[in-house]
Amino acid sequence: MIDHHALWLVIAALGLGSFGLRFVFLGLIGDRQLPEWALRHLRYTAVAVLPALVAPLVVWPAASGGEPDPARIGAAVAALLVGLATRNVFAGIICGFGALYGLLWLIG
Structure with a gap:
């Protein structure tokens, strides 16, 4: 099986990565209008x-x-x-x- 320390390290890294992806869209550019090309791609x-x-x-x-x-x-x-x-x-x-x-x- 996997070591408990390694497991918690992976969980923490995935949590930080998930938070980072959401923060980029919501925290950094949440109040700005996205360009038309980005909105077109997000529809899919x-x-x-x-x-x-x-x-x-x-x-x-x-x-x-x-x-x-x-x-x-x-x-x-x-x-x-x-x-x-x-x-x-x-x-x-x-x-x-x-x-x-x-x-x-x-x-x-």
């Missing part, structure tokens, strides 16, 4: 975060021992198609949940 943050969180759970799911699972891939494809068709994130997420549970029930 939410679009990039959700797939980054979901992709490892689809490609290497812990529930199947890290092997790709047809039910999870099918649910991801269904959620993607519904999201693209409706342009609604919540519709895609709900369809993905339904497809996952339906495919797990069908496949077993």
Whole structure:
């Protein structure tokens, strides 16, 4: 395992890094207007975060021992198609949940 001192050092370093990233945006430039190019790039943050969180759970799911699972891939494809068709994130997420549970029930 890891030494307790090293563990607390890593936790403290990650906490300081996280605080530093937030302080740059909120403390240093929080009361100023951001340039248009920065605002344009920040619009894509939410679009990039959700797939980054979901992709490892689809490609290497812990529930199947890290092997790709047809039910999870099918649910991801269904959620993607519904999201693209409706342009609604919540519709895609709900369809993905339904497809996952339906495919797990069908496949077993």
